[in-house]
Amino acid sequence: MAEAAIMASDGLWQRVRGEAQRAADADPVFGKALAGTILAHDDFAAALSDLIGRRLGGSAAERARFSAFSFDAFRGSPDLIEVAGRDLQAIAIHDPAIADLLPPLLHFKGYVALQAWRVSNWLWHHDHRDAALLFQNEASNALQVSIHPAASIGSSVYLDHATGIVIGANVVIGDEVTILQNVSIGRGSELPTRSPRIGRGIYIGGGATILGDIRVGDFAKIGADALVTSDVPAGCTAVGNPARLTNCPEPASAA
Known part of the structure; x- marks a missing residue:
């Protein structure tokens, strides 16, 4: 190896x-x-x-x-x-x-x-x-x-523009993720406090905030300035504050 x-x-x-x-x-x-x-x-x-x-x-x-x-x-x-x-x-x-x-x-x-x-x-x-x-x-x-040393980040990751990015302790980010400027990913206010788990192939738009014990599924997209505090199924797009789901594959939409 x-x-x-x-x-x-x-x-x-x-x-x-x-x-x-x-x-x-x-x-x-x-x-x-x-x-x-x-x-x-x-x-x-x-x-x-x-x-x-x-x-x-x-x-x-x-x-x-x-x-x-x-x-x-x-x-x-x-x-x-x-x-x-x-x-x-x-x-x-x-x-x-x-x-x-x-x-x-x-x-x-x-x-x-x-x-x-x-x-x-x-x-x-x-x-x-x-x-x-x-x-x-x-x-x-x-x-x-600012990325906490205890975070976990995969490979082929692109921090585009890379100003104002904050990633907290114990956040998990998969491979092939693109993160734009002014993005915050970390713990929410609920107890016990846990951090987001970001899947593979995710695109996170500028100004987005992702908080709490949630999962963002593979190949999902997070729109600019979105506030995400609940799960985003694989392949879906989350937009708005608070975030709503759009462009989901049919099984996710039905669920």
């Missing part, structure tokens, strides 16, 4: 390096930045660790510390790098304005915020909880994305 993850990340890394080299050749000024952020590194893990450090750390010492934590996580769990590659490729798949991997890697703060969360989640589950919460705090301050 680890060997397969390394091979997959190597292929993606060679593609990213190729894009970086072509961009550097075409623009010598931009090439100086690429030399430090991409071309100076031996593999995707090192480049991504450096990028996380640059985005989260204010001082040189802070950048080095965040980079070191990230590198330890990626070396400790090579699967994290494979998932990071899937997240990057998901942007190119779902964003019609993007054809290459280099621009979202360098410039999309949602991508960096998600990878910083993956490091924090690794730290959380390896008894480094203070460091994990530090990652959450700095990602919130620097990138306007």
Whole structure:
């Protein structure tokens, strides 16, 4: 499993390096930045660790510390790098304005915020909880994305625009989910307090709020500014405040 993850990340890394080299050749000024952020590194893990450090750390010492934590996580769990590659490729798949991997890697703060969360989640589950919460705090301050280290998020996830996203502890999010700006997902006010479980292939529009012990079924859609506090069956669309269901498959509509 680890060997397969390394091979997959190597292929993606060679593609990213190729894009970086072509961009550097075409623009010598931009090439100086690429030399430090991409071309100076031996593999995707090192480049991504450096990028996380640059985005989260204010001082040189802070950048080095965040980079070191990230590198330890990626070396400790090579699967994290494979998932990071899937997240990057998901942007190119779902964003019609993007054809290459280099621009979202360098410039999309949602991508960096998600990878910083993956490091924090690794730290959380390896008894480094203070460091994990530090990652959450700095990602919130620097990138306007706050994801609790105890959340669970699948692969091929795209945080689009990625400003004002808040995801609470114990939220579960599946694979291939797209989340737009100003989305909140977390516990409701009912007791006992539990967090939402978001299925696979979900689209969550800007400004949506999803709260409480609820399930959003696979391939459902949550409309912009919707307030969702009850289950959304698979394939349905939830719109409005409070949310109502529309465009459901017939069995869900009948139920």
